[in-house]
Amino acid sequence: MSEGGRHPTRQLLLLGLAQAVLFVLGALLGRWLGLVLGFDAFGAGGYSNGVIFGILLIGLGGGAGVQLARAWYTRKYGPTRY
Secondary structure, eight states, rough: OOOOOOOOOOHHHHHHHHHHHHHHHHHHHHHHHHHHHHHOTTTSSSHHHHHHHHHHHHHHHHHHHHHHHHHHHHHHOOOOOO
């Protein structure tokens, strides 16, 4: 970290990139898990329970990916301030 406890722009860019990549990977993993369990988020028939659970798994996977990226960044460079 530089003076004032602020992170350099390059490190923050790395954080943003890691969050974006792991969000997409987590969402894809959630989609795959939903399909394996029989919850198709894009299934026909409107908003049935299977579709809702599929959407939920995609959201949870994406959110978990973002949190994993933040945990990695915090361990490596320390906490950020907003």
